[in-house]
Amino acid sequence: MSYGVAKKGSPVAGTIAWVSALVMFFPIAWMVLASFKTEVQAVQSPPVIFFEPTLINYRDIFSEANYLLFAWNSVAISVGATVLSLIIGVPAAFAMAFYPTKGTRGLLLWMLSTKMLPAVGVLVPIYLLCRDMGLLDSKTALIIINMLSNLPIAIWMLYTFFRDLPKDIIEASRIDGANLRQVLVHVLLPLVMPGIASTGLLGIILCWNEAFWSLNLTAHHAAPLTAFIASFSAPQGLFWAKLSAASVLAIAPILIFGWISQKQLVSGLTFGAVK
């Protein structure tokens, strides 16, 4: 991460890089700015840049829009799905990394291939299954679906972490008489905690931003923030300042997660091919 510090800076590259970075970040900054405007100021053209900031939108979001329910749904769905996928995925990744067989490579590629199945191809059956089981507009359905669709990514990411650990350590502890469970809990878990943590973080980011199933399977009760924000696209919902405030609140935690874990995320986002 600290690569390239204390070296002569390159002014041309630096300028181009900073301009591109600012251009890319601009829509987010513009949205943050709009969230502190009144609704009237937010739609003014030419736009007002200097104004007296107001917190009224944030207050409104909390008091009127039932924001906390949507936020809680997002938290419950992302954390629930991620924890579940870790519980199922960690043992599998461990087994494949430490006790590879001839079939391991094929198994990993098969898991990756389930990720390539387009969600829309199974929209109809999933919708009907949820309807018949009374799971439309329920958090349970979204937790299960998010868990399943992120499981291959979680396993791949964990697998690449586990693979890089020293294998001797297992041999050593097993010779000392530890059984597989003891090895797993007392020897390996502390070693792999960083890997599990960043896998969990990536899982939460992906679930938090998941929109396809959230939009199609929820209405009011179980809708997460992605669906709540989408409700602002309705013609009668042209409240830009409020939309901006709600959006800022919705993306802030994940943006911070992403900034913290950018380096580890790369290995997860590329199935371990780039590190």
Place this chain on the structure above:
Amino acid sequence: MSATSMSSKGTGAKPAKGKGPGGGVNTLPLLAPSVVVLLIWMIVPLAMTLYFSFRRYNLLNPMIHGWAGFNNFRFLFRDPALLHSLLVSVIIVVGVIVITVCLGAVLAAIFNQPFRGQGIARVLMISPFFVMPTVSALVWKNLLLDPVSGLFAAMFRMVGLQPVAWFSVFPLGSVMTILCWEWLPYAFLILFTALQSMDEEQLEAARLDGASPLDIFFSIQLPHMARAISVTVMIEMIFLLSIFAEIYVTTGGGPGFATTNLTFLIYQRALLAFNVGGASAAGVIAIILANIVSAFLTRSVAKRLEV
């Protein structure tokens, strides 16, 4: 690759006892949960889609039922909307991948040079990737591209031009702009990370030999990024084929069918028109296409994955 050979050597070193694969340890209980749930997740909905695609089934009219034979598919292939939606899907996937990977590679090379505040600039650069799709779509649709109060409209007026109603005049272009904004950070982050793993001395040597930055980029850095680029293309393809939210909140597939990709078409057929049979038939098409793409990808890309 090296890891496989290493670990297989490891298992080979303590052979004999071998009560089966994996060096005598029974890993089945550890693998089974993942394999079983993924197998169910893969097979059950797939089988149902296939079944429904041959049924006459409309949620609004329970009187319609029974086998449809290939009628759902026949209707689908006669429907110009299908071909058009396939075209839209391809334009989105190819266009966004080409733009984001090219720009991402160039920006990665630029960011790879030391400059002041590199860490902060990089954080700003990758931020859009973490913004949820509905937020990015609405920020672009309202705050930036709105023909009356959007920022672009204001800028156009400032230089004396007529503001453009972006989503009516260039619907697909506008949607793709949003997608590029979301996915450029991804391509950039992956390619930048790949460049960072490069041996600095090699670049130094090339520089001393008088290679220009362009020579270095095309002859050294680009080949080094080859694997990262192919993986980026693969992942982006998986996600871009099923773009939905950005279309849902901006254009709703329109005007006409201008921004209806295959995903959105199936959504319309299934959940707006309640035509389960027709939507399932389109779903089967989507799955077949994805399988063709993924077969091609696993052949060309997956062997680059380090298993």
